[in-house]
Amino acid sequence: MLAETICSAVSAAGLGIAAVTAYRKRFLAATRIAAYSLVPIALVLTGVVQWVSDIAFKPSVWLGFGLLGLAWLLFMTTRAIERRGVGTRKERRAAAQAAQRDAVAPAVSALSGSGVPALQPQAKPKPKQQATDAGEDFGDIEAILKKHGI
Template sequence: MIAETICSAVSAAGLGIAAITAYRKRFLAATRIAAYSLVPIGLVLTGAVEWAVDTAFSLTAWIGFGLLGAAWLLFLTTRAVERRSGGTRKAARAAAQREAVAPAASAPSLGQGATPAARPSAKKPKEAAGTGEDFSDIEAILKKHGI
């Protein structure tokens, strides 16, 4: 009963402010204020306010909200544990499969880990002429990737 009275008073005050705004020749703002001020009285007439008040003071509703919150916390906890332990079995299988496809993909292309077969053994005649450009590094990368 008191919630309906408060909503009606808020709507009446909003319509009064809209009338003053329209008097000042700000019709667009006045229309917007009138629209906002009609919402509370509309909620009263549809019964939404009565439902909200009944829900707010209902022990059963609060127990239901508590159970929903507990379920949400359980979901978050399982996600956090999953991330810390490395994911689900499906994710572990997918990671193992990715690793098997390209086991040396993260290894550096040149340096200590490179095999002697990956380095070019013979210089091309252009490089032997002394142009000063050494493309052996680039050739080794391209050979490693099969290009």
């Protein structure tokens, strides 16, 4: 009831301001002000104001909004945890075992004909070798650029 009265008063004041503006020969501005001032009374007549006031003053509605917010928060938290890759203990243990199997698989496939595994230590490239490899890569790039006249 109070909201309807306030909306009616705002509309009446807006129409009064529109009339004064039209009296000053500013018809475009007066029309715009009249349009804005008709919105509150239109909302009252359509029942939107009653609906909003029913929502705003009922605790059960706010409890419902709170529960919706909590559900959204829980959903987003689980999505964030899922994206980080942190799962349950079983999932982490299964991932670790799968990684271990992947590391052992090349050694098992390198079995010799006698059935004895031919484990050969893989030589890691020395830092000097990496530097020369990088230099060779740049040499190739330089050759290509020279070939095209750049």
